Amino acid sequence: xxxxxxxxxxxxxxxxxxxxxxxxxxxxxxxxxxxxxxxxxxxxxxxxxxxxxxxxxxxxxxxxxxxxxxxxxxxxxxxxxxxxxxxxxxxxxxxxxxxxxxxxxxxxxxxx
Amino acid sequence: xxxxxxxxxxxxxxxxxxxxxxxxxxxxxxxxxxxxxxxxxxxxxxxxxxxxxxxxxxxxxxxxxxxxxxxxxxxxxxxxxxxxxxxxxxxxxxxxxxxxxxxxxxxxxxxx
Numbered sequence: 001x002x003x004x005x006x007x008x009x010x011x012x013x014x015x016x017x018x019x020x021x022x023x024x025x026x027x028x029x030x031x032x033x034x035x036x037x038x039x040x041x042x043x044x045x046x047x048x049x050x051x052x053x054x055x056x057x058x059x060x061x062x063x064x065x066x067x068x069x070x071x072x073x074x075x076x077x078x079x080x081x082x083x084x085x086x087x088x089x090x091x092x093x094x095x096x097x098x099x100x101x102x103x104x105x106x107x108x109x110x111x112x
Numbered sequence: 113x114x115x116x117x118x119x120x121x122x123x124x125x126x127x128x129x130x131x132x133x134x135x136x137x138x139x140x141x142x143x144x145x146x147x148x149x150x151x152x153x154x155x156x157x158x159x160x161x162x163x164x165x166x167x168x169x170x171x172x173x174x175x176x177x178x179x180x181x182x183x184x185x186x187x188x189x190x191x192x193x194x195x196x197x198x199x200x201x202x203x204x205x206x207x208x209x210x211x212x213x214x215x216x217x218x219x220x221x222x223x224x
Binding site: 057 | 134135138139141142145146149152154155157158159161162165166169
């Protein structure tokens with residue numbers, strides 16, 4: 001996978017798609033956090049909130065690794081999890097998108 | 113300090129005072145947390161919130177150590193920080209209270 005070359009245009013598209021997913025996922029964490037805090041009413045809830053946040057941020061840090069050598073795998077995961085849409089990749093060559101959708105076990109027929 | 117004996121009544125009073133402080137301090141953390149979340153609007157804010165929570169819980173875990181051998185010191189700290197009131201200690205012998213207020217650099221004249 002590391003031999004893939006990314007053109008300047010593809011890099012711009014990829015970076016934008018990556019940032020969009022990151023932003024959306026962080027917003028989703030913030031929303032869940034607000035829900036948890038709204039119903040927190042005892043000291044032990046603070047520890048549960050902290051555990052939740054620690055776990056979510058660990059996942060984010062592991063997942064959002066912007067290196068071109070592994071970007072296909074990162075995008076495949078984001079696609080599978082629903083943060084990325086195939087349309088976010090417009091401008092990236094077909095071969096790369098096919099790798100992403102294949103690795104993401106994505107059923108393209110659902111959106112085409 | 114470890115040679116101090118706590119009577120059954122004193123233990124009941126001490127435990128209640130300790131729990132009150134713990135409860136209040138956890139509620140204060142929850143309130144600060146809600147304020148921080150209300151103004152959070154970008155991904156990096158989640159990390160700041162997590163850092164805040166990690167630090168606050170570490171302080172709580174260090175501070176709320178209920179062992180009779182160090183309880184005078186724990187109460188002195190809670191008094192100094194404003195979580196404990198001298199009146200919370202009604203039922204505990206004068207000598208212990210004097211140690212707590214002295215160690216807490218507490219000006220008794222202010223409330224007497």
